[in-house]
Amino acid sequence: MNETTRPTPFREAFYRRERRSIPLVRQFVRAALLDWACGVPVDDVLLCVTELATNALVHGVPPGRGFKIELTCGETLRIEVHDSGGGQVRRDAEPVPGAEGGRGLLLVAALADAWGVGERDPGKTVWCEFAVSASKFVGSGPRAHSLP
Template sequence: MNETIQLPYFRTSFYCRDRSSIPVVRKFTRKALIEWECGERAYDVLLCVTELATNALRHGVPSGRGFLVLIYLERTERALRIELHDSGDGEVRAADGWPGMEEGGRGLLLVSALADKWGVAERNPGKIVWCEFNLE
């Protein structure tokens, strides 16, 4: 089931724990970026939302559950925030560097390089992994 709430500068949608959700998350995000005329950093935003959704599927969403994507545009400050809410207890950390990297952590390294801010917040159960982009 994919329910979507649409307010002027706020979008949220729920996705099942399935690999086919990733392109749907990108499409959902792209549509909001187009409607809100946020093309300046669209490629960075789409890459980051893809990485966060992939991490949620691989590490954060227990079997039989899903994850929530929230996108919010603060118009006065032209700041875009992406949040992924999951119910898993996995630890979130970026890899230490590129050379000889082990499996895992590279997606968050990309997010930290492309987004202006990113972080993790607690949720019961689970966590929220978020990133923000300045659009001016």
């Protein structure tokens, strides 16, 4: 590898099939984005990763198993949520009027630059991507900053 080539930042983590995993996923992603100074809208990313992880937890992870999150930050930030369960992800699903749930993937579609579903054995991978821009605001709170 020459001096001008840097490896693409990558992180992964595995989470158990427990409700308390969702805030841990958010902490993991936020820490990676701040460490990498990844120029993405952090609040939008955290909302999307929350929706994808919650869907995996509720619909995609069989009892006794867990799910994996993979993050890659290059020209795009790619978030992948891998589960080992069956089931289909319906891209065209309309939420039931008055229902408390069923809008998560609509949010992901509205906020992310791209999203999709891939097969794996067993289970599936649901992913979303955000374009990386040095001009986007990174984070909120005391450690937040604008990228130069």
